[in-house]
Amino acid sequence: MFAVVRTGGKQYRVATDDKILVEKIDGEAGTNVTLETLMFGDAGAITTGGSVTAEIVAQTKGDKVIIFKKRRRHNYRRKNGHRQQLTVLKITSVG
Template identity: 65%
Template sequence: MFAVVRTGGKQYRVAAGDKIAVEKLAGEAGDTITLGDVLLAGEGDTLSDAGKVTVSAEIIAQAKSEKVVVFKKRRRHNYRRKNGHRQMMTLLRITDVGTGGAKKAAPKKAEEKKAAPTKDSSEEKAAPKAKKAAPKKAAATKAAPAKKAPAKKAAAKKTESKK
């Protein structure tokens, strides 16, 4: 079975046993992660529901990619700049592509919901403070254009008096 996953702003076609290099992901060598953003899944010529498919991978190593040289030059102006950049990347080994991981992910969400009410109550207390601050900013922005308008009219009167 294969899947197309999105990570680090790029898309990768993966199958069990594949090794890929992706943008840096959190974790150490030996950790197992789940790539959640599955765009497409299938086996052979048939496609299956991508929402039910999970992709699990093992982190092989955290490394740097090859150096990219950035060279800027303006001819006849004695201007040359040479810089290099090595992007951090994570090497992954795809361990499983299938629907079995979706059932394991559901209990984790239930645990998060149990812990969430304590966080929600603190967020609700912080939210009214933010709402009160917003009208004050709006009032200040309305007052500022009113001050600018009389200044323009006064400048126009001075030019007429000079004639």
């Protein structure tokens, strides 16, 4: 059985015991959270409703993204970086 959940403006297809990286969710490691579900599916049958429970495994950061701006012949250079804060979730129950 799988479910489609939405968190952080993105949608994820999950099943029991999956681990996913999502945008930061407040909470400590070991805390259980309930995710917004869009639909469930099982062997060709798709339904709505139900709930998905996940456990926060860790709070981490993603890879660094470098932003570099330059304008030719104007002596203009700007370098900036960004690391997105992420949460690792383990799906404990679907249904």
